[in-house]
Amino acid sequence: MSEVMLCFTCCVTQQPTTQRRRRIDRSMIGGPTDFRHTGHIGSADVHNESTGSDDVDQLNSMHNQMQSKGGYDHASPVHVSLNVVDVCKS
DSSP states (O other), X not given: OOOOOOOOXXXXXXXXXXXXXXXXXXXXXXXXXXXXXXXXXXXXXXXOSOOSHHHHHHHHHHHHHHHHTSOOTTOOOOOOOOOOOOTTOX
């Protein structure tokens, strides 16, 4: 028995060519447009001389303020595991 191979060109479409994206470097990126500084949080903003629930209230207030700015819609929970070594042990 012999084998016959037929090629139906009417059913074969040309594969689309994939264009590689050009690598972007710093010289291609312009300055920010419509930049609005909405707030700053530094270590001095979080820590004050009082202790107790004032610190927690202040952190919650800042957290709520930053959430209102947006960008928290698609946050994924991340598990963080820190390996800490106490170098101050005697």
